Amino acid sequence: xxxxIVERKIMWGDLDPLGIVFYPRFYEWIDACGxxxxxxxxxTLGDLWRDRNIMFGLAETSCRYFRxxxxxxxxxxxxxxxxxxxxxxQLKHTIRESKGDALLVEAMEKRIxxxxxxxxxxxxxxxxxxxxxxxxxxxxx
Amino acid sequence: xxxxIVERKIMWGDLDPLGIVFYPRFYEWIDACGxxxxxxxxxTLGDLWRDRNIMFGLAETSCRYFRxxxxxxxxxxxxxxxxxxxxxxQLKHTIRESKGDALLVEAMEKRIxxxxxxxxxxxxxxxxxxxxxxxxxxxxx
Amino acid sequence: xxxxIVERKIMWGDLDPLGIVFYPRFYEWIDACGxxxxxxxxxTLGDLWRDRNIMFGLAETSCRYFRxxxxxxxxxxxxxxxxxxxxxxQLKHTIRESKGDALLVEAMEKRIxxxxxxxxxxxxxxxxxxxxxxxxxxxxx
Amino acid sequence: xxxxIVERKIMWGDLDPLGIVFYPRFYEWIDACGxxxxxxxxxTLGDLWRDRNIMFGLAETSCRYFRxxxxxxxxxxxxxxxxxxxxxxQLKHTIRESKGDALLVEAMEKRIxxxxxxxxxxxxxxxxxxxxxxxxxxxxx
Numbered sequence: 028x029x030x031x032i033v034e035r036k037i038m039w040g041d042l043d044p045l046g047i048v049f050y051p052r053f054y055e056w057i058d059a060c061g062x063x064x065x066x067x068x069x070x071t072l073g074d075l076w077r078d079r080n081i082m083f084g085l086a087e088t089s090c091r092y093f094r095x096x097x098x099x100x101x102x103x104x105x106x107x108x109x110x111x112x113x114x115x116x117q118l119k120h121t122i123r124e125s126k127g128d129a130l131l132v133e134a135m136e137k138r139i140x141x142x143x144x145x146x147x148x149x150x151x152x153x154x155x156x157x158x159x160x161x162x163x164x165x166x167x168x
Numbered sequence: 169x170x171x172x173i174v175e176r177k178i179m180w181g182d183l184d185p186l187g188i189v190f191y192p193r194f195y196e197w198i199d200a201c202g203x204x205x206x207x208x209x210x211x212t213l214g215d216l217w218r219d220r221n222i223m224f225g226l227a228e229t230s231c232r233y234f235r236x237x238x239x240x241x242x243x244x245x246x247x248x249x250x251x252x253x254x255x256x257x258q259l260k261h262t263i264r265e266s267k268g269d270a271l272l273v274e275a276m277e278k279r280i281x282x283x284x285x286x287x288x289x290x291x292x293x294x295x296x297x298x299x300x301x302x303x304x305x306x307x308x309x
Numbered sequence: 310x311x312x313x314i315v316e317r318k319i320m321w322g323d324l325d326p327l328g329i330v331f332y333p334r335f336y337e338w339i340d341a342c343g344x345x346x347x348x349x350x351x352x353t354l355g356d357l358w359r360d361r362n363i364m365f366g367l368a369e370t371s372c373r374y375f376r377x378x379x380x381x382x383x384x385x386x387x388x389x390x391x392x393x394x395x396x397x398x399q400l401k402h403t404i405r406e407s408k409g410d411a412l413l414v415e416a417m418e419k420r421i422x423x424x425x426x427x428x429x430x431x432x433x434x435x436x437x438x439x440x441x442x443x444x445x446x447x448x449x450x
Numbered sequence: 451x452x453x454x455i456v457e458r459k460i461m462w463g464d465l466d467p468l469g470i471v472f473y474p475r476f477y478e479w480i481d482a483c484g485x486x487x488x489x490x491x492x493x494t495l496g497d498l499w500r501d502r503n504i505m506f507g508l509a510e511t512s513c514r515y516f517r518x519x520x521x522x523x524x525x526x527x528x529x530x531x532x533x534x535x536x537x538x539x540q541l542k543h544t545i546r547e548s549k550g551d552a553l554l555v556e557a558m559e560k561r562i563x564x565x566x567x568x569x570x571x572x573x574x575x576x577x578x579x580x581x582x583x584x585x586x587x588x589x590x591x
Contacts, residue, residue: 038482039495043321044217044328044380046287050226051195051322058192059461066522072462073521076185085191089230095290098326098496099489146187149236179341180354180466181474185521187467200320207381213321214380239355239467240348326499328569332508333481336474358467367473371512377572428469431518 028167031067033060033104034125037096047095054088056104057120057134064106064118068165070158076143081158083138084149086115090134094124101125108166113153115139116162169308172208174201174245175266178237188236195229197245198261198275205247205259209306211299217284222299224279225290227256231275235265242266249307254294256280257303311449313349315342315386316407319378329377336370338386339402339416346388346400350447352440358425363440365420366431368397372416376406383407390448395435397421398444452590454490456483456527457548460519470518477511479527480543480557487529487541491588493581499566504581506561507572509538513557517547524548531589536576538562539585 035056043049065072065083075081096102103125110117115137122132140154154162176197184190206213206224216222237243244266251258256278263273281295295303317338325331347354347365357363378384385407392399397419404414422436436444458479466472488495488506498504519525526548533540538560545555563577577585 036486039325039485040331040333040478040481042326044324044326045223045225045284045290046326047225047290049199049322050229051192051199054192054195055463058190058463062462062522063459071522082186084186084188084236085231085233087230087232088191089228090226091228092226095225099485099494143186149186149188177345180344181337181340181472183467184462185465185467185469190463192463196322199322203321203381204318212381240344240353327505327507327566327572329507329572331481332511333474333477336477340472340474364468366468366470366518367513367515369512369514370473371510372508373510374508377507425468431468431470 028107029068029165030105030107031060031064033063033106035102035104037098037100037102039098041096042098045095047097050090050092053090053122053132053134056122057090057106057136060104060106060120061118061136061138064165068161070161075158080142080144081152081155082141082143083116084141085136086139087137088135090132092132094129094131096122096131102131108162110137111159111162111166114151116154169248170209170306171246171248172201172205174204174247176243176245178239178241178243180239182237183239186236188238191231191233194231194263194273194275197263198231198247198277201245201247201261202259202277202279205306209302211302216299221283221285222293222296223282223284224257225282226277227280228278229276231273233273235270235272237263237272243272249303251278252300252303252307255292257295310389311350311447312387312389313342313346315345315388317384317386319380319382319384321380323378324380327377329379332372332374335372335404335414335416338404339372339388339418342386342388342402343400343418343420346447350443352443357440362424362426363434363437364423364425365398366423367418368421369419370417372414374414376411376413378404378413384413390444392419393441393444393448396433398436451530452491452588453528453530454483454487456486456529458525458527460521460523460525462521464519465521468518470520473513473515476513476545476555476557479545480513480529480559483527483529483543484541484559484561487588491584493584498581503565503567504575504578505564505566506539507564508559509562510560511558513555515555517552517554519545519554525554531585533560534582534585534589537574539577
């Protein structure tokens with residue numbers, strides 16, 4: 028299975044008054060890691076949009092929180108595909124402490140293939156065959 | 169069933185390059201609406217923390233996206249309790265277009281009662297009886 | 310002088326570990342209030358973009374911080390024009406406590422008129438005469 | 451002069467509907483780079499707070515914008531001290547394209563030394579002598 032790994036450091040502005048990560052920040056990071064995952068398998072979403080009027084929008088997202096993230100903690104976000112259907116691809120993200128590997132968050136993004144040629148009217152479409160091949164290869168064996 | 173309703177307007181900075189809401193913003197709004205819901209039933213989380221060292225942290229969150237949100241659209245976020253267990257309370261949020269009532273997002277936050285007297289070591293606890301009563305009343309009949 | 314006033318409540322997610330507003334949030338709010346100010350004088354930036362390929366981008370922004378903002382505090386953001394040049398318009402924003410009127414933040418946004426017909430190459434232009442008239446009227450007398 | 455350098459990649463969620471960085475994101479990054487700068491000279495703000503009830507809050511911030519930031523562009527943020535007074539230290543940040551070195555943003559943060567032992571009543575104080583020495587060394591020669 029192909030995995031893409033991103034390391035980052037939790038910053039002051041990511042924290043809430045308890046001194047732990049304000050949870051929407053986790054979603055900002057996994058969204059970014061989704062884009063980086065796609066790029067790592069050869070699908071740059073920015074190019075897909077510009078060249079073919081295709082984007083992968085969100086159908087569903089979720090997170091389960093196991094441990095809080097804290098000031099200047101180093102974390103490691105690992106992304107992989109764990110589902111591929113006609114119109115959707117599902118990403119799984121785990122966020123762990125870089126040092127010690129403790130699990131902070133398990134997350135899921137279900138992304139749906141969109142024809143965005145008319146921005147006022149985004150339309151779900153089947154994932155084109157060539158893109159599906161790249162995604163399938165991205166699942167690995 | 170008690171519901172708390174918040175109206176807001178989608179702003180430029182909430183949007184992504186497709187001109188639709190960047191999904192972590194929805195989580196920022198429902199987190200805020202969770203706090204406002206608690207306040208509407210007489211539980212101000214800021215006071216709970218200061219007076220009793222109790223907070224409701226997040227165990228799990230999720231969103232399903234039905235329609236995109238767009239520039240200067242007015243939306244209505246409705247929050248209610250749809251689950252109450254020993255240590256957790258679950259909030260349901262729906263985000264609809266104010267005009268026309270079309271559904272944009274359905275969201276869930278599962279919040280867990282925490283003893284935060286030692287900020288370095290947050291500890292899940294049973295929801296104290298008096299707070300449980302307020303939450304139960306907040307479910308309504 | 311025309312002023313546009315927006316009331317909002319400071320939320321949990323706006324706060325840093327000290328329990329005070331994380332300062333980039335102030336910029337998010339004044340950006341939003343800039344858009345609302347323009348709308349209040351009859352210039353909806355979203356329409357300007359769609360209809361005429363014009364946007365007001367940022368040349369410069371600044372904030373001075375006088376008092377921190379805190380949990381569930383009600384604030385009032387007042388926006389007005391305090392400068393108009395060939396290519397730029399300058400907005401002044403003040404953020405005050407709604408109750409008691411204490412000053413929290415004074416902010417400035419210098420916005421520059423852009424031709425965005427080629428998104429890869431945004432180009433500063435003179436503010437078109439009719440828009441300048443609307444802005445001038447928005448300064449008031 | 452001591453400089454601290456941080457590289458980052460502009461992500462989808464940092465962008466506005468024009469496909470360029472929404473400007474409050476720049477402030478989030480320079481705030482983070484301020485903390486990393488302090489850490490690079492041996493002042494970890496998190497420790498200062500915990501051990502000595504001291505923080506460096508914001509008195510003033512500003513940015514000038516020269517070029518927009520775009521999707522998956524690599525940028526380099528360089529931070530240094532460019533002012534030190536009794537109670538305040540001023541940081542200068544420049545944001546440049548990593549490839550080609552073009553200037554995107556010039557930013558300033560004026561930070562004021564705070565006694566935060568009473569969180570309800572933050573109090574500006576003179577920068578303690580030992581911390582001033584570290585900052586002075588951080589200016590370099």
